[in-house]
Amino acid sequence: MKAREKKIWLFGVFSACPLEYALKGCPFEEVRKKSALERWEHIEQLTEEEMDVLILHHKSCIYKREQLELKKCPPVDKLKKVV
Numbered sequence: 466m467k468a469r470e471k472k473i474w475l476f477g478v479f480s481a482c483p484l485e486y487a488l489k490g491c492p493f494e495e496v497r498k499k500s501a502l503e504r505w506e507h508i509e510q511l512t513e514e515e516m517d518v519l520i521l522h523h524k525s526c527i528y529k530r531e532q533l534e535l536k537k538c539p540p541v542d543k544l545k546k547v548v
Contacts, residue, residue: 471516472508478523479504484530492522 466474477483479496487494496507511519 466520468513468516471513471520472511475508475511475516475519476505478519479508484527488526488530491526492519 479493480501481497482491482493487497496504499507508516
């Protein structure tokens with residue numbers, strides 16, 4: 466992913482959590498309280514490595530939370546056929 470794409474991607478994550486709510490201690494929460502201009506200025510100050518770390522953190526968080534939700538689902542063989 467190019468640096469500009471990372472910045473645009475991070476701007477979305479810095480705007481709001483894509484899941485229902487952010488977890489306590491989410492590193493994006495403080496930045497989300499800022500104006501759109503301040504969020505963009507914050508992103509502009511990040512190094513490529515810092516952007517990569519934030520993106521990896523976010524992807525990891527979403528993956529873990531989705532896995533927890535999947536564990537709550539009944540086994541496939543217990544579901545009625547929908548079709």
